[in-house]
Amino acid sequence: MTPTAQGDLFPEVPSVGACRLCGAHRYNPACPYCPMRQAHHAAAGRTDLVSGESERAAALAAAVARRQRLAELQRPVRLALVGCGKSKRASAATLGELYSGSLFTAAYRHAQRTADEVFILSAFYGAASPALTPVLPGGLDYDLKLTSTRDEQEAWGHRVGAALERAFRGLTVDVTIYASRLYADAVKPFLPQSWSCSTPLDGLGLFERLSWFSSHDDR
Structure with a gap:
């Protein structure tokens, strides 16, 4: 898959199967990896794993905010x-x-x-x-x-x-x-x-x- 501006913010994720961090088969908002996985599924048209545009937008926003928060620490x-x-x-x-x-x-x-x-x-x-x-x-x-x-x-x-x-x-x-x-x-x-x-x-x-x-x- 060709990286996009948003995709560069996230690790590569599987297109099917359970989340490799929390084990959930559906999007789990408590897992920091699931928003990345959900974004990949949404881009691939896997609408069965998400519940609407607002949830997808919230997931992407949470993942971007988390990444930005960690990057802005300017330390390990x-x-x-x-x-x-x-x-x-x-x-x-x-x-x-x-x-x-x-x-x-x-x-x-x-x-x-x-x-x-x-x-x-x-x-x-x-x-x-x-x-x-x-x-x-x-x-x-x-x-x-x-x-x-x-x-x-x-x-x-x-x-x-x-x-x-x-x-x-x-x-x-x-x-x-x-x-x-x-x-x-x-x-x-x-x-x-x-x-x-x-x-x-x-x-x-x-x-x-x-x-x-x-x-x-x-x-």
């Missing part, structure tokens, strides 16, 4: 990747509200305070916007984990890394991962080589991690 984008948790609320409007554990709560609060953008790492979603409406297998009471098999870890890490690269293509990014070593080790090899990546919780136990967040949020 601070991206926080927060690992999901086992404890969940019985109901939640967004993914950021779903997880109720003390470690997730501390990590998410710290990430919101210190990062430009925050994504939640999930075995089910991959990397997802905290504003995503959770649609989960078996309802909200599920327990899907990233297994210890190397093939699954690599497949998951590749999916997450590729999706993040598309979402931030052309930008310099400093990534901080607040997640278990299993998730961090699965993601790091698939992040763009030009990005920096830190894992400040590496080697810390549960209470040490909670103490780390407490001490850093007091600054």
